Structure formats: C-alpha cells, structure tokens
Amino acid sequence: AQTVTQSQPEMSVQEAETVTLSCTYDTSENNYYLFWYKQPPSRQMILVIRQEAYKQQNATENRFSVNFQKAAKSFSLKISDSQLGDTAMYFCAFMKPRNSGNTPLVFGKGTRLSVIA
Amino acid sequence: DSGVTQTPKHLITATGQRVTLRCSPRSGDLSVYWYQQSLDQGLQFLIQYYNGEERAKGNILERFSAQQFPDLHSELNLSSLELGDSALYFCASSVGGGGGYGYTFGSGTRLTVV
Numbered sequence: 001a002q003t004v005t006q007s008q009p010e011m012s013v014q015e016a017e018t019v020t021l022s023c024t025y026d027t028s029e030n031n032y033y034l035f036w037y038k039q040p041p042s043r044q045m046i047l048v049i050r051q052e053a054y055k056q057q058n059a060t061e062n063r064f065s066v067n068f069q070k071a072a073k074s075f076s077l078k079i080s081d082s083q084l085g086d087t088a089m090y091f092c093a094f095m096k097p098r099n100s101g102n103t104p105l106v107f108g109k110g111t112r113l114s115v116i117a
Numbered sequence: 118d119s120g121v122t123q124t125p126k127h128l129i130t131a132t133g134q135r136v137t138l139r140c141s142p143r144s145g146d147l148s149v150y151w152y153q154q155s156l157d158q159g160l161q162f163l164i165q166y167y168n169g170e171e172r173a174k175g176n177i178l179e180r181f182s183a184q185q186f187p188d189l190h191s192e193l194n195l196s197s198l199e200l201g202d203s204a205l206y207f208c209a210s211s212v213g214g215g216g217g218y219g220y221t222f223g224s225g226t227r228l229t230v231v
Contacts, residue, residue, distance in 0.1 A: 033217040033219075035219050037219075037222075042224075043205060043224070043225055043227075044119070044222065044224050044225075045160075045207060045209070045222035046222075047219045047220075047221075050217070050218070050219055052217060091159060091160065093219075095217060095219075097217060103173065104150055104162040104165055104173055104175065105150075105160075105162070105209075105219070105220060106162070107159045107160045108159060109158065109159040110159050
C-alpha cells in the first residue's frame with residue numbers, strides 16, 4: 001500500500017519569506033499523481049498544486065511550486081512571498097493512475113504552517 | 118463554493134444514536150468519496166462510489182455504511198455512535214474513478230458525539 005510521510009508537523013515563516021514543506025512517499029508504481037492540499041482554519045480542503053509523475057518538469061501555480069524528485073520519492077512544496085492567508089494545514093497526497101484500478105487519494109498527516117507578520 | 122454540497126454542516130448527537138450525512142457531488146462528477154478527519158489528524162479514506170456502485174473501501178467500520186443514489190448524491194450512515202466517532206466527515210467528488218485531477222471537496226460535516 002502507498003504511504004505518504006510529512007516529517008514536519010509544524011512550521012512557521014515570516015511574511016514575505018519563502019518556506020519549503022517536505023513530503024516523501026512510498027510506491028512501486030511508475031506512473032502516479034501527487035498533490036498538495038491546503039486546509040485553512042475554515043477546514044475547507046483546497047487543491048493547491050498537482051504533479052504528474054511522468055512529467056519531469058516541476059509544477060508551478062503562482063507563488064506555489066514543487067520540487068519533484070522521482071528517484072528519491074520526494075515531493076516538496078515551496079511557498080514564495082508567504083502571505084498571512086497562507087496560514088493553514090498542508091497535506092501531501094498520492095494517487096495511482098486510473099488504469100491501476102480505483103484507488104483513493106492517500107494523504108499524509110499534514111504540516112501546520114503559520115505565517116507570522 | 119466548490120460545487121460539492123454537504124449537509125448538515127454541524128451535527129451533535131448522543132452515543133448509541135444513528136445519523137445520516139448527505140453529499141451532492143459537483144455537477145458532472147460520477148465518483149463520490151467519503152473521508153474522516155479526526156482532531157488534528159490527516160484524512161482517512163472510508164469508501165468510494167462510482168455511478169451508483171461501490172468501488173473501493175478503506176478503513177470503514179461495520180457500524181458505518183454508505184450508498185450512492187441514481188441522482189448521484191450519496192449518504193453516509195453512522196450507527197451505534199461512540200465518542201470516538203466525533204470527527205469532520207468530508208465528501209469529495211471527481212469526474213471518473215480518479216483520473217489524476219484530484220478531488221473537489223465539500224466543506225465537511227462536523228459530527229460531535231456526546
């Protein structure tokens with residue numbers, strides 16, 4: 001079974017600074033998808049960014065980018081120019097491709113990020 | 118508004134009781150997933166339905182059951198409730214059985230068992 005590990009339970013960053021959240025995963029699959037979800041105090045789960053394993057180029061979405069290291073099974077999230085609204089719980093998640101059967105998103109335990117003014 | 122509607126938003130009930138949580142998926146989505154998030158924990162997968170049929174099962178207790186109706190809305194039934202069942206229950210939907218585009222989540226139902 002796939003597992004997702006987030007080794008940093010809590011992190012903090014000064015406003016306007018850059019922070020990197022770590023995620024590692026374990027799988028024997030060659031093709032898969034990786035995601036970062038954000039859960040602010042409202043508890044809503046919001047998709048931040050996704051990465052397809054067969055694409056070598058790292059995904060970016062505005063201030064959010066990933067460092068995908070397939071061989072190392074590492075998928076870190078970098079938040080640039082941190083804003084107070086980035087304060088949230090961040091979850092890393094893994095999904096096998098559809099042709100591997102119906103498998104759900106597997107989540108890590110999350111990293112609580114606090115952005116400090 | 119994500120397009121996934123969950124009702125009720127909050128539910129307080131006593132131990133031993135039974136409750137039903139409802140989810141309407143985003144328009145066009147055929148898959149519905151249920152997740153449980155206990156206090157300050159990650160999301161634990163419970164069960165998935167695709168176009169009315171059960172497709173995948175996670176760590177769902179025997180006291181819990183779910184179904185997806187012809188109009189694609191889904192209900193999660195929790196019975197013989199215990200204090201430990203207190204959690205945030207999320208419903209999510211996707212177009213297919215998981216094509217790599219992630220899920221769209223509802224805002225959750227917070228269940229408190231007293």
